[in-house]
Amino acid sequence: MRASERLTWAAGLVDPAPGERVLEVGCGHGVLAALLAARLPDGVVVAVDRSPAMVAAATARNRAAIEAGRVAVLGGPLVAAELPERGFDVVVSFDVRAFWTPPGAEWDVVDRVLAPGGRVVVGFSVMAPDTADRVRAGLRAAAEPRGFAEHAVHRAGTEPLPAAAVELRRAPGG
Numbered sequence: 001m002r003a004s005e006r007l008t009w010a011a012g013l014v015d016p017a018p019g020e021r022v023l024e025v026g027c028g029h030g031v032l033a034a035l036l037a038a039r040l041p042d043g044v045v046v047a048v049d050r051s052p053a054m055v056a057a058a059t060a061r062n063r064a065a066i067e068a069g070r071v072a073v074l075g076g077p078l079v080a081a082e083l084p085e086r087g088f089d090v091v092v093s094f095d096v097r098a099f100w101t102p103p104g105a106e107w108d109v110v111d112r113v114l115a116p117g118g119r120v121v122v123g124f125s126v127m128a129p130d131t132a133d134r135v136r137a138g139l140r141a142a143a144e145p146r147g148f149a150e151h152a153v154h155r156a157g158t159e160p161l162p163a164a165a166v167e168l169r170r171a172p173g174g
């Protein structure tokens with residue numbers, strides 16, 4: 001499978017531990033879901049996308065893993081997805097603006113489905129010099145009121161665009 005540098009980097013950053021349950025929001029063509037599933041022989045990746053065309057593409061790309069019960073692809077917006085409460089150890093997204101753009105209702109879902117001690121990785125392409133600051137400010141505005149705080153910021157000199165990712169976790173007492 002040909003995968004972009006940014007998604008290959010993101011999969012390495014998430015680096016799921018054996019048995020972890022991963023939720024990917026806005027999976028697009030399902031490339032990151034496939035990369036994560038390949039690293040996770042005994043875990044599960046649930047990928048959600050609101051675009052029917054992307055759901056079809058992600059389903060086709062991950063067909064073998066879906067049949068093996070290691071990947072599921074769900075259609076519709078995250079806020080409408082039926083997901084188990086506290087059912088995921090990791091929530092990841094890449095280039096999904098909803099996480100740093102108001103109203104931020106996706107964070108209510110994250111709060112509901114993330115298991116205690118879980119982590120959230122929000123990746124993005126760095127399109128301009130101020131992208132990372134803008135995204136981090138948007139993430140803070142959306143995530144902090146829901147009890148999440150920035151845990152780490154990662155950057156990569158990927159081509160054709162640099163990439164970055166903010167890792168968030170529940171704030172102490174959050």
Ligand SMILES: C[S@@+](CC[C@H](N)C(=O)[O-])C[C@H]1O[C@@H](n2cnc3c(N)ncnc32)[C@H](O)[C@@H]1O
Nearest residue numbers: 026027028048049050051054077078094095098
């Ligand atoms: C820019 S694309 C990125 C796709 C993929 N993550 C990647 O990096 O190649 C954003 C994707 O997120 C999906 N999306 C955006 N907001 C969403 C939401 N609230 N719930 C589910 N999917 C969403 C879009 O349909 C689209 O496929």
